[in-house]
Amino acid sequence: MAVKVLIVDDAMFMRNMIAEIFNGKKYGEEDYQVVAEAENGIEAVDMYKEHNPDIVTMDIVMPEMTGIEALKEIMSMDSGANVIMCSALGQDSLVMEALDAGAKDFIVKPFQPEKVLDVVIRILGETRGGR
Amino acid sequence: MDMSKYKDLFISEAREHVQGMSNRILVLEKEPASEQSINELFRHAHSVKGMSASMGYAKIAELSHYLEDMMDVVRKGQVSVSSGVTDILLEGVDVLENMVDAVEQNESLEVIDISALLAKVMNAMEGKVEAAATGEKPPAPAPVPEPQLDPGTGAVKESPELPPLNDDDLTVRFEIAPDSLVPAARAYLAVKKLGSIGQVHQTDPPLEEIKAGNYSGHVTAWIGGAERDLILKTLQSLAEMGEISVSEPDGETAQPEESAGGVLKHPDQTAAQPKKDPGVSASGAKTVRISTALLDTFINLVGELIVTKSRLNDLLADSGSRDVDQVLTRVDHLVSGLHSEVMKVRMMPLETVTQRLPRVVRDLARKRKKKVSLEVVGADIELDRAVLEELGDPLIHLLRNAVDHGLENAEGRANSGKDETGRIVLRAFRERDMVYVEIIDDGKGMDLEAIKTKAVEKGVISRDQAKVISDEETVMLVCRPGFSTATEVTDVSGRGVGMDVVQSTVNGLGGSLSIESHTGEGTTFTLRLPLTVAIVKMLLISLVDHTFAVPITRVARTIRVTSEEFNESQGRRFLNLDEELVAVFDLGELLKIERHTNGRSLFNVVLVEATNRTVGLIVDSVIGQVDIVVKPLCYPIQYLKRYSGMTVLGDGRIVPILDLGNLF
Numbered sequence: 048m049a050v051k052v053l054i055v056d057d058a059m060f061m062r063n064m065i066a067e068i069f070n071g072k073k074y075g076e077e078d079y080q081v082v083a084e085a086e087n088g089i090e091a092v093d094m095y096k097e098h099n100p101d102i103v104t105m106d107i108v109m110p111e112m113t114g115i116e117a118l119k120e121i122m123s124m125d126s127g128a129n130v131i132m133c134s135a136l137g138q139d140s141l142v143m144e145a146l147d148a149g150a151k152d153f154i155v156k157p158f159q160p161e162k163v164l165d166v167v168i169r170i171l172g173e174t175r176g177g178r
Numbered sequence: 179m180d181m182s183k184y185k186d187l188f189i190s191e192a193r194e195h196v197q198g199m200s201n202r203i204l205v206l207e208k209e210p211a212s213e214q215s216i217n218e219l220f221r222h223a224h225s226v227k228g229m230s231a232s233m234g235y236a237k238i239a240e241l242s243h244y245l246e247d248m249m250d251v252v253r254k255g256q257v258s259v260s261s262g263v264t265d266i267l268l269e270g271v272d273v274l275e276n277m278v279d280a281v282e283q284n285e286s287l288e289v290i291d292i293s294a295l296l297a298k299v300m301n302a303m304e305g306k307v308e309a310a311a312t313g314e315k316p317p318a319p320a321p322v323p324e325p326q327l328d329p330g331t332g333a334v335k336e337s338p339e340l341p342p343l344n345d346d347d348l349t350v351r352f353e354i355a356p357d358s359l360v361p362a363a364r365a366y367l368a369v370k371k372l373g374s375i376g377q378v379h380q381t382d383p384p385l386e387e388i389k390a391g392n393y394s395g396h397v398t399a400w401i402g403g404a405e406r407d408l409i410l411k412t413l414q415s416l417a418e419m420g421e422i423s424v425s426e427p428d429g430e431t432a433q434p435e436e437s438a439g440g441v442l443k444h445p446d447q448t449a450a451q452p453k454k455d456p457g458v459s460a461s462g463a464k465t466v467r468i469s470t471a472l473l474d475t476f477i478n479l480v481g482e483l484i485v486t487k488s489r490l491n492d493l494l495a496d497s498g499s500r501d502v503d504q505v506l507t508r509v510d511h512l513v514s515g516l517h518s519e520v521m522k523v524r525m526m527p528l529e530t531v532t533q534r535l536p537r538v539v540r541d542l543a544r545k546r547k548k549k550v551s552l553e554v555v556g557a558d559i560e561l562d563r564a565v566l567e568e569l570g571d572p573l574i575h576l577l578r579n580a581v582d583h584g585l586e587n588a589e590g591r592a593n594s595g596k597d598e599t600g601r602i603v604l605r606a607f608r609e610r611d612m613v614y615v616e617i618i619d620d621g622k623g624m625d626l627e628a629i630k631t632k633a634v635e636k637g638v639i640s641r642d643q644a645k646v647i648s649d650e651e652t653v654m655l656v657c658r659p660g661f662s663t664a665t666e667v668t669d670v671s672g673r674g675v676g677m678d679v680v681q682s683t684v685n686g687l688g689g690s691l692s693i694e695s696h697t698g699e700g701t702t703f704t705l706r707l708p709l710t711v712a713i714v715k716m717l718l719i720s721l722v723d724h725t726f727a728v729p730i731t732r733v734a735r736t737i738r739v740t741s742e743e744f745n746e747s748q749g750r751r752f753l754n755l756d757e758e759l760v761a762v763f764d765l766g767e768l769l770k771i772e773r774h775t776n777g778r779s780l781f782n783v784v785l786v787e788a789t790n791r792t793v794g795l796i797v798d799s800v801i802g803q804v805d806i807v808v809k810p811l812c813y814p815i816q817y818l819k820r821y822s823g824m825t826v827l828g829d830g831r832i833v834p835i836l837d838l839g840n841l842f
Binding site: 057060061106109143155162169 | 233
């Protein structure tokens with residue numbers, strides 16, 4: 048069993064960094080596994096359908112389809128989806144819009160790995176029930 | 179986290195964004211209302227901001243943040259795009275580029291002062307833009323639209339009419355951690371979470387305030403239907419929380435036992451596996467970034483393989499063994515396949531070089547107070563990376579020439595009945611295994627008399643030669659070393675560039691440069707380039723016991739002639755070929771290799787293309803065609819004008835490559 052992660056960001060650089068955060072880490076007995084990456088909202092929705100991840104990290108500003116639009120689509124497909132928005136500074140209003148649309152939490156660049164994992168653990172704890 | 183390994187990736191991605199911004203701004207100049215451009219610019223700035231913040235490059239993040247805000251203000255209609263605005267944006271992009279360069283060179287960003295630029299951006303956002311050189315007044319900013327209140331969609335009630343506070347509501351007071359950069363969003367999330375475990379009847383500040391980004395230092399919420407412990411646990415589990423307190427049902431406020439800001443204990447984190455290579459994702463990325471040094475190694479190895487393979491062919495040609503022949507054929511096939519795949523990797527579109535050019539032309543034209551448009555056609559053509567690397571400077575120089583000298587100023591153009599805006603077209607197309615890049619301007623053409631006069635002055639040609647020289651040859655005089663002196667080459671980018679350098683660069687790549695000029699109508703520079711330079715076909719020729727190589731692309735054909743067919747005139751030899759007189763030179767004389775040809779009755783002549791004309795080269799024998807890897811000449815041999823490079827044959831012989839542009 049593994050905790051499946053989908054990373055969505057239009058910069059490969061950022062995706063690599065976020066993947067690194069999960070690398071080798073475990074949630075209890077389960078490994079985190081980055082099952083897919085997407086570089087825009089449309090791919091994000093496709094990847095979500097294909098892999099049904101446990102956690103999604105979603106960049107807010109992306110080409111083709113924004114993170115918020117993708118979030119809405121994912122939420123409509125799976126109301127229990129765990130989507131964490133990734134924002135850069137100065138995007139309070141977009142973050143709040145995302146929270147309204149169903150995002151479970153958010154992280155801000157520059158990321159601190161421990162903070163990212165804390166957020167992930169909290170969300171998994173709620174949905175997977177009492178770990 | 180160790181950021182250094184991400185540095186290269188950061189640099190290449192940041193550069194892509196910066197280039198994208200530059201292109202978009204130029205589009206915006208022509209279409210100031212283009213929503214797509216505005217949004218793209220916003221996105222690029224945003225990406226650079228995020229990446230540089232993650233890497234810890236605060237200055238880059240700050241500048242991109244300002245530029246992003248600027249684009250945000252533009253797309254909200256509060257500021258419209260004027261030339262003053264695009265100038266500032268371009269300046270910002272230039273500084274971003276400088277900072278990324280500095281990062282690459284491991285130089286400190288301390289020395290780069292962006293405060294003046296930031297102030298300009300601030301002013302621009304407030305509508306105070308300096309009128310541009312063309313005397314444009316900055317447009318008045320549109321009135322700031324009233325912020326819209328979003329209807330809430332969460333479980334939190336936001337209606338202005340709040341139900342009366344219940345007596346058994348608990349009072350929750352919390353703060354966001356002081357080092358949080360997004361306290362309002364955190365506060366909003368906290369209130370939403372509370373809403374999911376109970377009913378939040380009111381908050382102070384009101385939710386609309388928090389949504390508008392106003393976080394005053396603490397938030398108080400009145401919540402019913404939730405237990406105190408659950409409230410504490412829920413809020414404590416959130417990131418970036420500061421102090422949390424929940425009042426007792428009887429109204430007394432009590433601090434939680436644990437100090438707030440703690441996080442739920444989580445399972446042990448063990449580093450189980452060795453680090454994976456960050457370049458490839460688990461889902462199997464479709465692309466991989468590879469260092470260019472590694473690519474060059476591939477090319478070199480494949481090149482050596484090809485050369486060695488042909489040596490193998492030579493040695494085993496007479497083996498008489500069918501098995502050997504079969505294996506040789508198979509090896510041939512495999513190596514050819516490898517070669518063509520590797521060459522594909524080296525090919526990159528011309529666009530990588532031409533994408534900077536509209537900006538260059540724009541800046542040049544502004545400086546010269548001329549209106550110029552650059553149209554690029556066929557930039558999707560692919561060329562060898564090594565060729566592209568060398569092509570940038572020559573193209574810029576040719577464009578500079580066109581703007582400075584070729585195109586007339588507004589008055590001159592009006593007098594000739596031409597459109598006010600000078601037109602330059604850069605056209606690239608492919609013909610068989612050569613690529614042609616033309617730079618065509620509709621200016622005044624080259625002044626042949628002035629060129630001849632100057633050439634005589636500089637001692638490039640004699641007065642007598644000036645009398646008989648053809649128009650085609652006159653035009654090429656500008657490429658002679660010594661024609662233009664250093665002081666005349668204006669705005670040089672640091673390296674010495676003149677037409678002679680342009681020509682020798684093109685020649686060095688195995689190509690040629692030609693110029694066509696029509697007085698009053700314009701000038702066309704044509705660069706003819708081989709598709710690839712790494713592994714090229716050469717014609718091997720011999721002179722006494724020396725072997726030389728000539729690029730096949732420059733060889734028209736080889737012929738054998740008798741001594742009677744030569745015509746002599748004024749000490750020079752000519753051949754009459756297809757009704758055309760072709761000048762013929764003896765390679766031995768050109769290279770100062772002594773030999774006697776008096777008794778000879780048959781001569782091998784190689785017809786080559788040298789600067790705009792066909793010339794015959796008398797050699798001893800023509801050995802044949804061969805694929806070779808071109809290797810550059812090193813110090814001090816590189817200064818020998820007649821050789822453009824050298825190669826090593828399969829049998830170990832070192833063969834110099836003749837530079838046809840400088841031979842005659």
